Amino acid sequence: MRPTPQTEQELLSRAHELAGLSLGELAQEAGIITPPDLKRDKGWVGQLLEWHLGATAGSKPVPDFIELGIELKTIPIGYNGKPLETTFVCVAPLIGLQGLNWENSHIRHKLAKVLWIPVEGERDIVLADRRVGSPLLWSPSPDEEQRLRRDWEELMDMIVLGHVEKITARHGEILQLRPKAANSKALTEAYGADGQPIKTLPRGFYLKTHFTAELLERYFILQ
DNA sequence: CTATGATCATTG
DNA sequence: CAATGATCATAG
Numbered sequence: 001m002r003p004t005p006q007t008e009q010e011l012l013s014r015a016h017e018l019a020g021l022s023l024g025e026l027a028q029e030a031g032i033i034t035p036p037d038l039k040r041d042k043g044w045v046g047q048l049l050e051w052h053l054g055a056t057a058g059s060k061p062v063p064d065f066i067e068l069g070i071e072l073k074t075i076p077i078g079y080n081g082k083p084l085e086t087t088f089v090c091v092a093p094l095i096g097l098q099g100l101n102w103e104n105s106h107i108r109h110k111l112a113k114v115l116w117i118p119v120e121g122e123r124d125i126v127l128a129d130r131r132v133g134s135p136l137l138w139s140p141s142p143d144e145e146q147r148l149r150r151d152w153e154e155l156m157d158m159i160v161l162g163h164v165e166k167i168t169a170r171h172g173e174i175l176q177l178r179p180k181a182a183n184s185k186a187l188t189e190a191y192g193a194d195g196q197p198i199k200t201l202p203r204g205f206y207l208k209t210h211f212t213a214e215l216l217e218r219y220f221i222l223q
Numbered sequence: 224c225t226a227t228g229a230t231c232a233t234t235g
Numbered sequence: 236c237a238a239t240g241a242t243c244a245t246a247g
Protein backbone atom coordinates (compact mmCIF):
# COMPACT_ATOMS: atom_id res chain seq x y z
CA MET A 1 0.00 0.00 0.00
CA ARG A 2 0.94 3.64 -0.30
CA PRO A 3 2.66 5.39 2.61
CA THR A 4 0.51 6.37 5.55
CA PRO A 5 -0.44 10.05 5.57
CA GLN A 6 1.05 11.92 8.50
CA THR A 7 -1.51 14.69 8.75
CA GLU A 8 -5.21 15.14 8.23
CA GLN A 9 -4.45 17.58 5.41
CA GLU A 10 -2.28 15.02 3.65
CA LEU A 11 -4.97 12.36 3.96
CA LEU A 12 -7.63 14.71 2.64
CA SER A 13 -5.62 15.91 -0.31
CA ARG A 14 -4.77 12.36 -1.21
CA ALA A 15 -8.45 11.40 -1.00
CA HIS A 16 -9.33 14.32 -3.27
CA GLU A 17 -6.85 13.05 -5.84
CA LEU A 18 -8.84 9.82 -6.10
CA ALA A 19 -12.09 11.59 -6.92
CA GLY A 20 -13.20 10.95 -10.48
CA LEU A 21 -11.01 7.90 -10.97
CA SER A 22 -12.51 4.49 -11.69
CA LEU A 23 -12.07 1.42 -9.54
CA GLY A 24 -10.42 -0.31 -12.49
CA GLU A 25 -7.75 2.39 -12.68
CA LEU A 26 -7.17 2.23 -8.94
CA ALA A 27 -6.94 -1.56 -9.01
CA GLN A 28 -4.40 -1.46 -11.81
CA GLU A 29 -2.22 1.00 -9.89
CA ALA A 30 -2.41 -1.24 -6.84
CA GLY A 31 -1.62 -4.34 -8.90
CA ILE A 32 -4.93 -5.93 -7.94
CA ILE A 33 -7.32 -7.82 -10.20
CA THR A 34 -10.82 -6.36 -10.33
CA PRO A 35 -13.34 -9.11 -9.56
CA PRO A 36 -16.33 -9.52 -11.90
CA ASP A 37 -18.68 -8.37 -9.13
CA LEU A 38 -18.81 -8.04 -5.36
CA LYS A 39 -20.77 -11.22 -4.59
CA ARG A 40 -17.70 -12.93 -3.18
CA ASP A 41 -15.68 -9.80 -2.56
CA LYS A 42 -17.99 -7.58 -0.54
CA GLY A 43 -15.15 -5.70 1.13
CA TRP A 44 -13.10 -5.25 -2.04
CA VAL A 45 -13.88 -1.58 -2.66
CA GLY A 46 -13.10 -0.66 0.94
CA GLN A 47 -9.80 -2.51 0.85
CA LEU A 48 -8.82 -0.94 -2.46
CA LEU A 49 -9.34 2.53 -1.03
CA GLU A 50 -7.43 1.55 2.11
CA TRP A 51 -4.50 0.64 -0.07
CA HIS A 52 -4.53 3.95 -1.92
CA LEU A 53 -4.88 6.03 1.21
CA GLY A 54 -2.31 4.09 3.23
CA ALA A 55 -4.63 2.87 5.99
CA THR A 56 -2.72 0.97 8.64
CA ALA A 57 -5.09 -0.94 10.87
CA GLY A 58 -5.70 -4.10 8.86
CA SER A 59 -8.09 -6.25 10.85
CA LYS A 60 -7.14 -4.74 14.19
CA PRO A 61 -9.91 -3.11 16.24
CA VAL A 62 -8.54 0.43 15.90
CA PRO A 63 -9.20 3.35 13.54
CA ASP A 64 -7.86 2.99 10.01
CA PHE A 65 -5.59 5.95 10.57
CA ILE A 66 -4.48 5.41 14.15
CA GLU A 67 -2.35 8.52 14.49
CA LEU A 68 -5.09 10.71 13.08
CA GLY A 69 -7.97 8.98 14.85
CA ILE A 70 -9.84 8.73 11.56
CA GLU A 71 -12.04 5.89 10.37
CA LEU A 72 -12.36 5.26 6.62
CA LYS A 73 -15.74 4.26 5.16
CA THR A 74 -16.63 3.78 1.52
CA ILE A 75 -20.31 4.21 0.76
CA PRO A 76 -22.11 2.98 -2.37
CA ILE A 77 -24.18 5.67 -4.10
CA GLY A 78 -27.06 5.22 -6.53
CA TYR A 79 -28.10 7.25 -9.58
CA ASN A 80 -30.18 9.46 -7.30
CA GLY A 81 -27.07 10.40 -5.33
CA LYS A 82 -28.24 8.55 -2.24
CA PRO A 83 -26.66 5.62 -0.42
CA LEU A 84 -27.66 2.19 -1.69
CA GLU A 85 -26.75 0.37 1.50
CA THR A 86 -26.72 0.86 5.24
CA THR A 87 -23.30 1.38 6.78
CA PHE A 88 -21.89 -1.19 9.16
CA VAL A 89 -20.19 0.45 12.14
CA CYS A 90 -19.20 -2.21 14.65
CA VAL A 91 -20.36 -5.33 16.43
CA ALA A 92 -22.70 -4.82 19.37
CA PRO A 93 -21.59 -6.10 22.77
CA LEU A 94 -24.16 -8.58 24.08
CA ILE A 95 -22.65 -9.58 27.42
CA GLY A 96 -20.39 -8.05 30.06
CA LEU A 97 -22.20 -4.76 29.90
CA GLN A 98 -21.63 -3.52 33.43
CA GLY A 99 -20.19 -0.02 33.40
CA LEU A 100 -20.82 0.38 29.68
CA ASN A 101 -22.23 3.74 28.67
CA TRP A 102 -22.38 5.89 25.56
CA GLU A 103 -19.29 7.85 26.51
CA ASN A 104 -17.03 4.81 26.66
CA SER A 105 -18.76 2.82 23.91
CA HIS A 106 -16.92 1.40 20.95
CA ILE A 107 -19.41 2.89 18.52
CA ARG A 108 -18.97 6.46 19.75
CA HIS A 109 -15.22 6.22 19.26
CA LYS A 110 -15.66 4.67 15.83
CA LEU A 111 -17.89 7.48 14.66
CA ALA A 112 -15.93 10.34 16.25
CA LYS A 113 -14.22 11.15 12.96
CA VAL A 114 -15.01 9.41 9.68
CA LEU A 115 -13.65 9.94 6.20
CA TRP A 116 -16.54 9.04 3.91
CA ILE A 117 -15.72 8.15 0.33
CA PRO A 118 -18.75 7.83 -1.95
CA VAL A 119 -18.37 5.31 -4.77
CA GLU A 120 -20.80 4.60 -7.57
CA GLY A 121 -22.61 1.47 -6.50
CA GLU A 122 -25.31 0.64 -9.03
CA ARG A 123 -25.02 -3.00 -10.00
CA ASP A 124 -25.55 -2.27 -13.66
CA ILE A 125 -22.28 -0.33 -13.76
CA VAL A 126 -19.41 -2.73 -14.38
CA LEU A 127 -17.32 -2.79 -11.21
CA ALA A 128 -14.15 -1.56 -12.91
CA ASP A 129 -16.03 1.40 -14.40
CA ARG A 130 -17.50 2.65 -11.14
CA ARG A 131 -16.03 6.01 -10.15
CA VAL A 132 -14.91 7.37 -6.82
CA GLY A 133 -16.51 10.56 -5.57
CA SER A 134 -15.34 13.49 -3.46
CA PRO A 135 -14.37 12.62 0.10
CA LEU A 136 -16.11 14.05 3.16
CA LEU A 137 -14.48 14.29 6.57
CA TRP A 138 -17.28 14.14 9.13
CA SER A 139 -17.73 14.29 12.86
CA PRO A 140 -21.18 14.06 14.46
CA SER A 141 -22.82 17.41 15.19
CA PRO A 142 -24.21 17.78 18.73
CA ASP A 143 -27.65 16.95 17.37
CA GLU A 144 -26.42 13.93 15.46
CA GLU A 145 -24.57 12.61 18.47
CA GLN A 146 -27.65 12.99 20.62
CA ARG A 147 -29.73 10.97 18.13
CA LEU A 148 -27.04 8.32 17.94
CA ARG A 149 -26.89 8.18 21.72
CA ARG A 150 -30.68 7.87 22.07
CA ASP A 151 -30.79 4.94 19.66
CA TRP A 152 -27.78 3.27 21.22
CA GLU A 153 -29.24 3.52 24.72
CA GLU A 154 -32.60 2.17 23.59
CA LEU A 155 -30.98 -0.82 21.88
CA MET A 156 -28.54 -1.52 24.71
CA ASP A 157 -31.37 -1.36 27.26
CA MET A 158 -33.18 -4.10 25.38
CA ILE A 159 -29.99 -6.18 25.21
CA VAL A 160 -29.35 -5.82 28.94
CA LEU A 161 -32.94 -6.86 29.67
CA GLY A 162 -32.49 -10.02 27.62
CA HIS A 163 -34.61 -8.86 24.71
CA VAL A 164 -31.98 -8.97 22.00
CA GLU A 165 -34.06 -11.38 19.93
CA LYS A 166 -37.00 -8.99 20.02
CA ILE A 167 -34.93 -6.27 18.37
CA THR A 168 -35.53 -5.79 14.65
CA ALA A 169 -33.91 -3.46 12.13
CA ARG A 170 -36.89 -1.14 12.63
CA HIS A 171 -35.77 -0.11 16.09
CA GLY A 172 -33.78 3.10 16.26
CA GLU A 173 -34.18 6.33 14.31
CA ILE A 174 -30.80 6.42 12.59
CA LEU A 175 -29.00 3.45 14.13
CA GLN A 176 -30.20 -0.11 13.69
CA LEU A 177 -29.18 -3.52 15.04
CA ARG A 178 -28.96 -6.40 12.57
CA PRO A 179 -27.15 -9.72 12.26
CA LYS A 180 -23.46 -9.52 11.49
CA ALA A 181 -22.24 -13.04 10.91
CA ALA A 182 -20.80 -15.50 8.43
CA ASN A 183 -24.19 -17.23 8.32
CA SER A 184 -27.18 -18.12 10.47
CA LYS A 185 -25.27 -20.92 12.21
CA ALA A 186 -22.63 -18.67 13.75
CA LEU A 187 -23.82 -18.06 17.29
CA THR A 188 -22.55 -16.06 20.22
CA GLU A 189 -23.62 -15.63 23.82
CA ALA A 190 -26.18 -13.10 25.04
CA TYR A 191 -28.56 -12.50 27.94
CA GLY A 192 -31.89 -14.35 27.81
CA ALA A 193 -35.13 -12.92 29.13
CA ASP A 194 -34.60 -14.67 32.48
CA GLY A 195 -31.02 -13.46 32.76
CA GLN A 196 -29.84 -16.88 31.65
CA PRO A 197 -27.22 -17.11 28.88
CA ILE A 198 -28.59 -17.86 25.42
CA LYS A 199 -26.99 -18.41 22.05
CA THR A 200 -27.91 -15.92 19.37
CA LEU A 201 -26.64 -14.41 16.13
CA PRO A 202 -23.89 -11.82 16.56
CA ARG A 203 -25.35 -8.36 15.90
CA GLY A 204 -23.86 -5.22 14.45
CA PHE A 205 -24.77 -1.54 14.57
CA TYR A 206 -25.59 -0.06 11.18
CA LEU A 207 -26.34 3.51 10.14
CA LYS A 208 -29.60 3.73 8.21
CA THR A 209 -29.41 5.08 4.68
CA HIS A 210 -31.61 8.10 5.36
CA PHE A 211 -29.07 9.25 7.92
CA THR A 212 -25.99 8.83 5.73
CA ALA A 213 -27.95 10.49 2.92
CA GLU A 214 -28.39 13.49 5.24
CA LEU A 215 -24.67 13.65 5.87
CA LEU A 216 -23.78 13.67 2.21
CA GLU A 217 -26.50 16.16 1.42
CA ARG A 218 -25.45 18.51 4.19
CA TYR A 219 -21.94 18.37 2.81
CA PHE A 220 -22.94 19.11 -0.76
CA ILE A 221 -25.15 21.98 0.34
CA LEU A 222 -22.09 23.50 1.96
CA GLN A 223 -20.11 23.28 -1.27
C1' DC B 224 -15.04 -17.58 17.55
C1' DT B 225 -14.04 -12.13 16.65
C1' DA B 226 -12.25 -8.56 14.12
C1' DT B 227 -11.80 -6.23 9.54
C1' DG B 228 -14.13 -4.88 4.90
C1' DA B 229 -19.18 -4.67 3.47
C1' DT B 230 -23.13 -6.29 -0.17
C1' DC B 231 -26.48 -9.83 -1.37
C1' DA B 232 -31.05 -11.35 -2.06
C1' DT B 233 -35.52 -12.27 -0.38
C1' DT B 234 -39.51 -10.06 1.25
C1' DG B 235 -43.20 -6.86 2.41
C1' DC C 236 -38.22 -1.24 -5.05
C1' DA C 237 -36.49 -0.12 -0.52
C1' DA C 238 -35.42 -2.38 3.59
C1' DT C 239 -34.56 -6.31 6.50
C1' DG C 240 -32.38 -10.36 7.58
C1' DA C 241 -28.68 -13.29 5.71
C1' DT C 242 -24.37 -13.81 3.89
C1' DC C 243 -19.14 -13.71 1.77
C1' DA C 244 -13.85 -13.37 2.26
C1' DT C 245 -9.82 -13.07 5.07
C1' DA C 246 -6.72 -12.76 9.20
C1' DG C 247 -5.69 -14.04 13.78
